[in-house]
Amino acid sequence: xxxxxxxxxxxxxxxxxxxxxxxxxxxxxxxxxxxxxxxxxxxxxxxxxxxxxxxxxxxxxxxxxxxxxxxxxxxxxxxxxxxxxxxxxxxxxxxxxxxxxxxxxxxxxxxxxxxxxxxxxxxxxxxxxxxxxxxxxxxxxxxxxxxxxxxxxxxxxxxxxxxxxxxxxxxxxxxxxxxxxxxxxxxxxxxxxxxxxxxxxxxxxxxxxxxxxxxxxxxxxxxxxxxxxxxxxxxxxxxxxxxxxxxxxxxxxxxxxxxxxxxxxxxxxxxxx
Amino acid sequence: xxxxxxxxxxxxxxxxxxxxxxxxxxxxxxxxxxxxxxxxxxxxxxxxxxxxxxxxxxxxxxxxxxxxxxxxxxxxxxxxxxxxxxxxxxxxxxxxxxxxxxxxxxxxxxxxxxxxxxxxxxxxxxxxxxxxxxxxxxxxxxxxxxxxxxxxxxxxxxxxxxxxxxxxxxxxxxxxxxxxxxxxxxxxxxxxxxxxxxxxxxxxxxxxxxxxxxxxxxxxxxxxxxxxxxxxxxxxxxxxxxxxxxxxxxxxxxxxxxxxxxxxxxxxxxxxxxxxxxxxxxxxxxxxxxxxxxxxxx
Numbered sequence: 001x002x003x004x005x006x007x008x009x010x011x012x013x014x015x016x017x018x019x020x021x022x023x024x025x026x027x028x029x030x031x032x033x034x035x036x037x038x039x040x041x042x043x044x045x046x047x048x049x050x051x052x053x054x055x056x057x058x059x060x061x062x063x064x065x066x067x068x069x070x071x072x073x074x075x076x077x078x079x080x081x082x083x084x085x086x087x088x089x090x091x092x093x094x095x096x097x098x099x100x101x102x103x104x105x106x107x108x109x110x111x112x113x114x115x116x117x118x119x120x121x122x123x124x125x126x127x128x129x130x131x132x133x134x135x136x137x138x139x140x141x142x143x144x145x146x147x148x149x150x151x152x153x154x155x156x157x158x159x160x161x162x163x164x165x166x167x168x169x170x171x172x173x174x175x176x177x178x179x180x181x182x183x184x185x186x187x188x189x190x191x192x193x194x195x196x197x198x199x200x201x202x203x204x205x206x207x208x209x210x211x212x213x214x215x216x217x218x219x220x221x222x223x224x225x226x227x228x229x230x231x232x233x234x235x236x237x238x239x240x241x242x243x244x245x246x247x248x249x250x251x252x253x254x255x256x257x258x259x260x261x262x263x264x265x266x267x268x269x270x271x272x273x
Numbered sequence: 274x275x276x277x278x279x280x281x282x283x284x285x286x287x288x289x290x291x292x293x294x295x296x297x298x299x300x301x302x303x304x305x306x307x308x309x310x311x312x313x314x315x316x317x318x319x320x321x322x323x324x325x326x327x328x329x330x331x332x333x334x335x336x337x338x339x340x341x342x343x344x345x346x347x348x349x350x351x352x353x354x355x356x357x358x359x360x361x362x363x364x365x366x367x368x369x370x371x372x373x374x375x376x377x378x379x380x381x382x383x384x385x386x387x388x389x390x391x392x393x394x395x396x397x398x399x400x401x402x403x404x405x406x407x408x409x410x411x412x413x414x415x416x417x418x419x420x421x422x423x424x425x426x427x428x429x430x431x432x433x434x435x436x437x438x439x440x441x442x443x444x445x446x447x448x449x450x451x452x453x454x455x456x457x458x459x460x461x462x463x464x465x466x467x468x469x470x471x472x473x474x475x476x477x478x479x480x481x482x483x484x485x486x487x488x489x490x491x492x493x494x495x496x497x498x499x500x501x502x503x504x505x506x507x508x509x510x511x512x513x514x515x516x517x518x519x520x521x522x523x524x525x526x527x528x529x530x531x532x533x534x535x536x537x538x539x540x541x542x543x544x545x546x547x548x549x550x551x552x553x554x555x556x557x558x559x560x561x562x563x564x565x566x567x568x569x570x571x
Contacts, residue, residue, distance in 0.1 A: 003378075006377055006378050006379065006380050007378055009377045009378075010374050010375075010377040010378035013370065013373055013374045013377055014374055017363075017366045017367070017370035017371075017373070017374065018363055018365040018366050019365055020365075091363065095361070095362065095363045095364065096358070096361045097361055097362065097363055099328060099357055099361045100361055100371075100374075100375060100418060101378075102327070102328055103326060103328075103349065103350065103355055103375075104349070104350055104374075104375050104378035104379050105378050105379075106327050106343055106344035106346075106349055107344060271323070271328065271329040271330060272323065272328040272329065273319075273320075273323065273328075273329060
């Protein structure tokens with residue numbers, strides 16, 4: 001009997017039957033809404049001279065600012081699909097639900113592939129939620145200040161599509177990470193530390209020399225920004241100038257694939273006691 | 274229930290580092306009977322069951338269901354229902370959703386969810402999150418997971434742990450009923466007395482090795498007979514039994530006569546004209562035999 005489709009449906013039920021996914025989605029939404037709206041308001045106020053200290057109208061450039069603000073959905077929101085993906089694996093270890101899971105689907109590779117597929121979809125959903133927040137918050141504020149929202153541009157919508165793909169791939173990275181580091185606390189610490197500290201520092205350092213930048217562009221965050229095409233980090237670092245968007249997708253997808261394959265060959269094969 | 278199989282454990286060994294948790298263990302579990310899988314804590318029961326279910330990889334040997342390894346079964350949950358320890362639930366998920374996830378993965382009709390919840394008496398609490406469940410309710414949910422696919426083989430690890438007396442009575446009759454329907458039922462326990470009333474056969478292991486395999490009565494064969502007897506006039510009874518040539522020892526609840534059947538004791542008392550208030554064959558020897566087998570003078 002084909003067990004893959006039932007396993008996929010079962011994984012969907014696992015995620016939707018607990019509160020974690022919508023709590024993460026809600027925090028993602030509020031975080032992105034606040035940051036995108038906040039930056040848009042700051043730039044808007046700066047551009048029309050209402051910000052204290054800025055006296056000349058137009059002293060803050062606003063051209064091309066809208067896509068940058070929209071990309072907050074992934075440039076600051078990507079930690080949420082990673083966490084959702086990682087928790088989808090570590091939660092099963094922590095609550096010992098791997099036992100019933102493997103009893104129902106004894107082919108463990110099938111379970112991991114099903115998780116991967118389902119998390120790609122949930123990552124994409126998180127991408128949509130993040131975009132609703134960044135476009136709703138950021139775009140709304142920009143429009144209020146009379147700044148071009150660029151929502152009529154097909155480039156902007158192509159960027160949205162790439163951003164959704166990036167968020168899907170981030171959730172897959174989470175699955176890979178969770179299947180290697182099955183300790184829930186450890187994986188949360190790793191995700192937060194790497195995404196919020198290690199990689200931003202490395203990317204800032206990457207701006208100092210070309211050869212460091214060449215290496216840094218293969219880091220997941222840089223690859224994600226390459227894929228999306230615009231990011232707040234583009235302002236402070238060089239990095240991925242040379243790469244096309246699809247190369248970013250391949251790097252990020254490759255990281256997810258390698259991590260998941262490593263997990264499948266090591267931790268995932270262990271005895272469940 | 275369509276697929277009834279014999280459980281076959283063939284020379285299975287599991288080593289964790291240098292320690293052999295299970296050592297060349299072989300046994301069979303037949304359909305239509307309740308088989309007790311007994312041994313003290315740490316004897317290797319759970320490891321054996323997990324090897325049988327494909328969760329732990331044996332170092333040597335194989336454990337199958339009628340020659341087919343668990344992972345190779347066409348539809349595992351419809352063939353084998355297993356309940357291992359009572360903690361395997363996400364605390365934030367309801368009982369109904371837990372079963373729904375299993376049913377979905379195994380293409381079991383959703384109607385079975387309500388049916389099994391009903392059967393184990395959890396219908397009322399089905400939509401509550403499992404985090405708030407008592408140990409007894411978790412045991413029932415574990416059992417519901419095992420019964421979900423209406424399987425021909427049941428593997429239950431310590432299912433009586435944590436149940437109240439009413440629950441124990443209920444599970445005993447359930448086990449009897451499941452075997453009565455022709456299913457293969459394997460129930461582990463560290464206490465013989467816990468399953469003594471419901472098992473037909475026993476497999477006893479200690480330190481990872483088989484120490485006894487056979488029917489429950491085969492276990493009592495080596496057991497010394499003893500009869501507890503009492504009368505309102507205990508002195509007269511003691512005198513009558515001594516006169517009849519029995520060895521009598523006084524106990525709190527009456528007199529204990531060793532090495533005879535209850536019938537002989539009753540006849541001797543009747544012959545002496547002593548009315549009895551108690552007369553029964555003691556079965557405590559079974560537990561002693563069990564403890565002796567597993568080296569349980571600890």
